[in-house]
Amino acid sequence: MAALSRIPKTSIKSLSSCISRSFSITKLNSEIDLKVPSFLSHNSLLLRQEPKEGNIQWVFLGCPGVGKGTYASRLSNFLGVPHIATGDLVREELNSSGPLASQLKETVNQGKLVSDEIIISLLSKRLQAGEAKGESGFILDGFPRTIRQAEILEGVTDIDLVVNLKLREEALLAKCLGRRICVECGRNYNIACIDIKGENGNPGIYMDPLPAPPQCAPKLIQRADDTEEVVKERLRIYYEKSQPVEEFYRSRGKLLEFDLPGGIPESWPKLLEALNLDHEDKCSAAA
Ligand SMILES: Nc1ncnc2c1ncn2[C@@H]1O[C@H](COP(=O)(O)OP(=O)(O)O)[C@@H](O)[C@H]1O
Structure with a gap:
């Protein structure tokens, strides 16, 4: 290394x-x-x-x-x-x-x-x-x-x-909204499939969903702060602070x-x- x-x-x-x-x-x-x-x-x-x-x-x-x-x-x-x-x-x-x-x-x-x-x-x-x-x-x-x-x-x-x-902001929001967490093992998964076309010189971006394995699938939860309104506020605070x-x-x-x-x-x-x-x-x- x-x-x-x-x-x-x-x-x-x-x-x-x-x-x-x-x-x-x-x-x-x-x-x-x-x-x-x-x-x-x-x-x-x-x-x-x-x-x-x-x-x-x-x-x-x-x-x-x-x-x-x-x-x-x-x-x-x-x-x-x-x-x-x-x-x-x-x-x-x-x-x-x-x-x-x-x-x-x-x-x-x-x-x-x-x-x-x-x-x-x-x-x-x-x-x-x-x-x-x-x-x-x-x-x-x-x-x-x-x-x-x-x-x-x-x-x-x-x-x-x-x-x-x-990462582009559209992808950030979609990723937060798609995030799911296994209550038992704490691992993060994502149900969002991100496919953003390139525009104005920005490259497009494609990200497959990250599905949970069968042992975690029934135990998925969403973070309470992963709602659209709260994610937008978190992004605002990120840019400011x-x-x-x-x-x-x-x-x-x-x-x-x-x-x-x-x-x-x-x-x-x-x-x-x-x-x-x-x-x-x-x-x-x-x-
Ligand atoms: N270094 C820190 N200073 C202040 N608050 C923090 C810090 N780290 C985490 N937090 C709090 O925990 C929340 C969740 O943090 P985190 O999981 O890192 O979220 P994010 O996905 O927004 O990066 C934050 O929105 C904030 O309220």
């Missing part, structure tokens, strides 16, 4: 506590002077983790429905690093009987972003649990989603690579833009190629 040798490693061990501590300092700073971002503060610089050799610390960006979860999860299996999706952490929490459940349900079902404080706390807990199991490295999906989250992350560790997945994160990483030379050429069979090998991962590995991972 050619790409791996280039990737520096950071200990996840203290990253979780660093993120929470850095966040507390951000809060303190913002109470004192809103104009000073946390990562510039003297205190939070002291918390910064130095990279070690070998780990993968990647981030997946992209609009709702683009397939961040699908490709991040495939790469996580391929590379043997955990896939951490903050959307999954939020859904676990809102389905629990915890104190945040009803507040989260309301926010998510309106297509709004959860507060940075809650997201950082959920992410820190997930990283701590991973640390206890000896995990190292990560592929983050759905985080960072605001410039503030990106600054906090940048202040505590080195992200090696940020993959920005892109999350798209600036693309520029944040572009200006740091970390952003890899990837236009999805079609469905998984077409896109997966091309993504591996773009990531400079070897053909041999490609065949075994695609199996």
Whole structure:
């Protein structure tokens, strides 16, 4: 795997506590002077983790429905690093009987972003649990989603690579509306068949549905936030709050833009190629 040798490693061990501590300092700073971002503060610089050799610390960006979860999860299996999706952490929490459940349900079902404080706390807990199991490295999906989250992350560790997945908006909406999830195993499927003709210089795009296997087919549900109205709101919020994160990483030379050429069979090998991962590995991972 050619790409791996280039990737520096950071200990996840203290990253979780660093993120929470850095966040507390951000809060303190913002109470004192809103104009000073946390990562510039003297205190939070002291918390910064130095990279070690070998780990993968990647981030997946992209609009709702683009397939961040699908490709991040495939790469996580391929590379043997955990896939951490903050959307999954939020859904676990809102389905629990915890104190945040009803507040989260309301926010998510309106297509709004959860507060940075809650997201950082959920992410820190997930990283701590991973640390206890000896995990190292990560592929983050759905985080960072605001410039503030990106600054906090940048202040505590080195992200090696940020993959920005892109797809035409008509396809995004159709994919969200067609998404189905198995309540038992949590896998995502899609009943939509996307066939968008090329126009005004934009290439057409064709994506087959992704049918559920017989064991999942009777247990499919739709996410409550995958309605047309809420998806449109999620897209609006993405353009307003999350798209600036693309520029944040572009200006740091970390952003890899990837236009999805079609469905998984077409896109997966091309993504591996773009990531400079070897053909041999490609065949075994695609199996
Ligand atoms: N980093 C984050 N910051 C704030 N809210 C988040 C974050 N990650 C997930 N969420 C919340 O969880 C919801 C679902 O997230 P996700 O599954 O990643 O959705 P999407 O399909 O829109 O990318 C979001 O609409 C938002 O309410």
